[in-house]
Amino acid sequence: MKLEPAEQPPLADNVEQASPAEVAELLRFSPGDDFSAIDTSATPGFSGDKAAGKEAQAIDHELLSDLQERLYANANAGDLRKAVLLVLQGRDTAGKGGVVKHVVGALSPHGMQVAAFGVPTEEEASHHFLWRIYRALPKFGNIGVFDRSHYEDILAVRMHKLRPPSVWLERYDTINGFEDSLTDSGIHIVKCMLTVSQEEQADRLENRLRRVDKHWKYNSGDVADRARWSEYTQAYQDVLDRTSTDDAPWYVIPADRKWYSRWAIVRLLINELQKLDLDWPLGDFDPEEELRDLKETNKQFTD
Numbered sequence: 001m002k003l004e005p006a007e008q009p010p011l012a013d014n015v016e017q018a019s020p021a022e023v024a025e026l027l028r029f030s031p032g033d034d035f036s037a038i039d040t041s042a043t044p045g046f047s048g049d050k051a052a053g054k055e056a057q058a059i060d061h062e063l064l065s066d067l068q069e070r071l072y073a074n075a076n077a078g079d080l081r082k083a084v085l086l087v088l089q090g091r092d093t094a095g096k097g098g099v100v101k102h103v104v105g106a107l108s109p110h111g112m113q114v115a116a117f118g119v120p121t122e123e124e125a126s127h128h129f130l131w132r133i134y135r136a137l138p139k140f141g142n143i144g145v146f147d148r149s150h151y152e153d154i155l156a157v158r159m160h161k162l163r164p165p166s167v168w169l170e171r172y173d174t175i176n177g178f179e180d181s182l183t184d185s186g187i188h189i190v191k192c193m194l195t196v197s198q199e200e201q202a203d204r205l206e207n208r209l210r211r212v213d214k215h216w217k218y219n220s221g222d223v224a225d226r227a228r229w230s231e232y233t234q235a236y237q238d239v240l241d242r243t244s245t246d247d248a249p250w251y252v253i254p255a256d257r258k259w260y261s262r263w264a265i266v267r268l269l270i271n272e273l274q275k276l277d278l279d280w281p282l283g284d285f286d287p288e289e290e291l292r293d294l295k296e297t298n299k300q301f302t303d
Helices: 021-025 050-075 097-104 131-135 152-159 171-184 198-210 213-219 222-226 231-245 258-274 285-303
Strands: 084-089 111-118 143-147 187-195 250-254
Touching: 021 250, 021 258, 050 084, 050 258, 084 097, 084 250, 097 143, 097 187, 097 258, 152 171, 171 187, 171 222, 171 231, 187 231, 187 258, 198 213, 198 222, 231 250, 250 258
Parallel strands: 084 143, 084 187, 111 143, 187 250
Antiparallel strands: none
């Protein structure tokens, strides 16, 4: 049986967790907040440990799965023009791929769209920077996930000096206008900036270097980027200040504890889907009449 919000079982050992709406308020970034002051090992809205966090996330996945199916069902029935877009950004090793695997991977592939944005291809680079983004937007009824996103066209371009400042500075306003158009069209945007400490990032990079099965995740430029920690911090601060809006706010996720960042993002998605207040769509048939017909066919098989 699917779990409604009020029916979720309590967590063990008196572990307290904030509601999805409360988590959204705790993690929401307001322009002027100090990104560098975020405690990356904190667990805002959750009082338990790793084991309790995984238990809570497993319970939440039942609710999230139910909400996802309602979204898909209502759009498929032709009654809803809504979608949700999860945008994942963050420092190297912050766990964006893990969110895709452990949060998104636990949902039904029906109604899911995932896109990862790396260096633009030759074709993509020949178009406006938002061209490839438009092509990957979720259809109505779907949850879309961007593993990195249009924000790379500011962050990566700025940090690697791929274009002069006159180009990427204009993109803040362009992106704000773009996201306004998305929300007006019915796409709810959940933007998550994952952040880790210098120490945690060093541990994760070392782990990638020492494990053959993790080498594919390592980029030879990661250490060089790490040496520019303060510059990257300022770049993230500027993005957050200039593009966290009322309709498309940023949520800054402490990510030293992977279990917490995954729990928090599940709660943020639940919060956004609950705002839609979706019930199951009604069928265009009489259930009782269909049941009678079904019983008649059963008689045919038993006669």
